[in-house]
Amino acid sequence: MASQYFQTMQESFKNNNKSREFQAHSAKVHSVAWSCDGRRLASGSFDKTASVFVLEKDRLVKENNYRGHGDSVDQLCWHPTNPDLFVTASGDKTIRIWDVRTTKCIATVNTKGENINICWSPDGQTIAVGNKDDVVTFIDAKSHRSRAEEQFKFEVNEISWNNDNDMFFLTNGNGCINILSYPELKPIQSINAHPSNCICIKLTRRDDTLPSAVQTLWSVCGTWMSWSVCAACPGWTGP
Structure with a gap:
């Protein structure tokens, strides 16, 4: 079942392999993300700004540019259910929450370090x-205050919740995906996903696969496919 699903996806990408470029920033782009309704695409850049595009039929139209950070916008993400809110993480040691209806920053939260990854819980x-350390x-999304803080002994590259909000995932510099319970943050499992640095992770909406960069794609049953990501499921330790 899973193998057939990935083959269908691969065939779809092959048959619709078209690309367009859109000018969004004056420097390199670090992060892109779709809003929960799929209507807007946000991008964050080394030029210290974020941009938002609106999807109109077959093209993206730039809606607004968001300024305020004092350093590069290294990652951003949208609210899981509100298509008007997104949050940016910056090397200026802050995160900022933005509302596309007002085009203004509605909250700035100071943090201890230079921020490089961010995610919003499913609820x-x-x-x-x-951060880099x-x-x-x-952080509480309403009060904008810190709820908890965790120092890890390995390089943390990207973070994510599962859809049930009871597990927390990290990719690390050893090529592993670490799965923790949430909110306890107790280790559940470590998946040896890659032979080198594991850069990013994204769970599917079904919560049964977790694609991660950068070498291969594994289905939930452990078959190999020649894509530039890797997918595994909680409970599976790899080939």
Whole structure:
């Protein structure tokens, strides 16, 4: 079943392999993300700004540019259910929450380090942000105050919740995906996903696969496919 699903996806990408370029920033882009309704695409850049595009039929139209950070916008993400809110993480040691209806920053939260990754919990109540010192801070999305802070002994590259909001995932510099319970943050499992640095992770909406960069794609049953990502499921330790 899973193998057939991935083959269908691969065939779809092959048959619709078209690309267009859109000018969004004056420097390199670090992060892109779609809003929960799929209507807007946000991008964050080394030029210290974020941009938002609106999808109109077969093209993207630039809606607004968001300024305020004092350093590069290294990652951003949208609210899981509100298509008007997104949050940015910056090297200026802050995160900022933006509302596309007002085009203004509605909250700025100071953090201890230079931020490089960020995610919003599925219930919309918590924002997790990680910095260059491998500290992950959990921030209340309403009060904008820190709920918890966790220092890790390994290089943390990206973070994510599962859809049930009871597990927290990290990719690390050893090529592993670490799975923790949430909110306890107790280790559940470590998946040896890659032979080198594991850069990013994204769970599917079904919660049964977790694609991660950068070498291969594994289905939930452990078959290999020649894509530039890897997928595994909780409970599977790899080939």
